[in-house]
Amino acid sequence: VLSEFQKHIENKYPCLKNASILLAVSGGVDSVVLAHLFSQSNLNFAIAHCNFQLRGEESDKDEKLVKELANDSKTKVYVTRFDTKDYACKNKVSIQVAARELRYHWFEQIMRENDYQTLVTAHHADDDLETFLINLSRGTGIEGLTGIPNKTSTISRPLLAFSKAQILKYAESEKLIWREDESNSDIKYLRNKIRHDLIPTLKELHPTFLENFQNTLGNLKGSAFILNKNITELKEELFIEKEGIIHIPIIKLKKLNPLETYLYELFKEYGFTAWNDINDLLDGASGKEVH
Amino acid sequence: VLSEFQKHIENKYPCLKNASILLAVSGGVDSVVLAHLFSQSNLNFAIAHCNFQLRGEESDKDEKLVKELANDSKTKVYVTRFDTKDYACKNKVSIQVAARELRYHWFEQIMRENDYQTLVTAHHADDDLETFLINLSRGTGIEGLTGIPNKTSTISRPLLAFSKAQILKYAESEKLIWREDESNSDIKYLRNKIRHDLIPTLKELHPTFLENFQNTLGNLKGSAFILNKNITELKEELFIEKEGIIHIPIIKLKKLNPLETYLYELFKEYGFTAWNDINDLLDGASGKEVH
DSSP: OHHHHHHHHHOGGGGGSSSOEEEEEESSHHHHHHHHHHHOOOOOEEEEEEEOOOOOOHHHHHHHHHHHHHTTOOOOEEEEOOOOOHHHHHTTTHHHHHHHHHHHHHHHHHHHHHHEEEEEEEEOHHHHHHHHHHHHHOOOOOOHHEEEESSSSEEOOOOGGOHHHHHHHHHTTTOOOOOOOOGGTTHHHHHHHHIIIIIIHHEEEEEEEHHHHHHHHHHHHHHHHHHHHHHHHHHHHHOOEEEEEEEEEEHHHHSSSSHHHHHHHHHGGGGGOOOHHHHTTTTOOOOOOOO | OHHHHHHHEEEEEEGGSSSSSEEOOOOSSHHHHHHHHHHHHTOOOOEEEEEEEETTHHHHHHHHHHHHHHHHOOOEEEEEEEHHHHHHHHHHHHHHHHHHHHHHHHHHHHHHHHHHOOOOOOOOHHHHHHHHHHHHHHHHOOOHHHHHHHSSSSSSSSGGSSSHHHHHHHHHHHTTOOOOGGGGOOOOOOHIIIIIHHHHHHHHHHHTTTHHHHHHHHHHHHHHHHHHHHHHHHHHHEEETTEEEEEHHHHHTTOSSHHHHHHHHGGGGTTOOOOHHHHHHHSOTOOOOOO
């Protein structure tokens, strides 16, 4: 895994080699392996750990493990504690959304204040498949099937090319110490069902299922990219901004085919969910409004 | 199901109401239900049945059932027998491919000779999901995830909006007689695994999994349609035919991004599989050829 990882960084993430990196480490096997791979590859990184205080003593043990791991490898470490339940309550969001918002907001702050150029997280190929299946179960479109981005302007996920099995094997062969996330055994029914019932069955379908799935994701990402480019060009043609208000010629809009897909793609960034209302608006009386 | 089916025909397949239809009936529950729904809806149809002679006496019993069903409902019936194994052997194709080629070729012939405007098959929502999962397990692109077409110029599949469970329930409530396809119990490992292990698990993930999946397919079809339109326009711009040879300016081709996806989409109709060769060709010496 180490040499494969180093080749992967060389080919796909060349900018990580000269960057100052912030690595998100929970203390689970994925991020512990990632920290080890980074350290073995002489990358320039610091560790960031969030204690969400959701599992009492267990959360504190995670924090302790990450601090020790950083000390042992002489890596700078940032640790913070959040009152996640309180934040979720006050902002009327789920615990999961609260944790994500708190976490990414704090990472951004550390990066800004200490000049880190990129955040690295330990998402791996099985996470991609999980996300695909969760979105599939709820109903989605192409963007919901393209998985977790390998790279955005500020986040890199070099472990997406590796499977959970590879990660575990590496951790064992290197005798690394990590902590099982206890919440794995009691988090949401859906994610557990996917992880323990569905994914093993899928992997039995084909000897290289996960690799084939990664190819599929690559193809879908390419298609989604072309589609987005197409929609951006169309927007430049159709959306005319005058004094802060966007004007759209309905006659041109109505000629688009398939209309439903185009409406979704053109207006999704505005967070509309009432597609039928927009559809109705096209035939509505002048002055009709949808908010 | 009957009233839902009639509404569905009204909305999505209005041309079936005045068409002369050829209905493919195997004798399994799906096509027996479809024939019953057609007959209850006073549609103008004849039945076509292929005996592939792959399961000896069982195949003959299927043929007999379909003939009786047609007689009972006073429907015209076409029956043929194929030596499927011989065809597969001679044409070096799998039994499955042989059966499909023989079947569609024969349907076309009957339609041409007897002025049927459209062929109707009994594919249902679970078939769509099976196809999606088979392609997913092998690795695919957006077109492999968009399922079986609801409608082409000559084939309609109005049962795609209905689940296997709905079809079975209707068959039982109407006391219809059908034959279990014995090959179901011993056909390919893959399809069985998907049907008996995977799909039930997927349906447990979400109370309306199959409906959500149908929405996903609708969205993907819309995206694939836009993508194809885009590629067709690009081809008109890039592919210049002179004396039966297509010329493509490599400089323009190489500027496309993401290149791999564009190459795949532009050249897939030529049946290339050696994408890396095409990719290399772009940087090759003048006169280099790929076949």
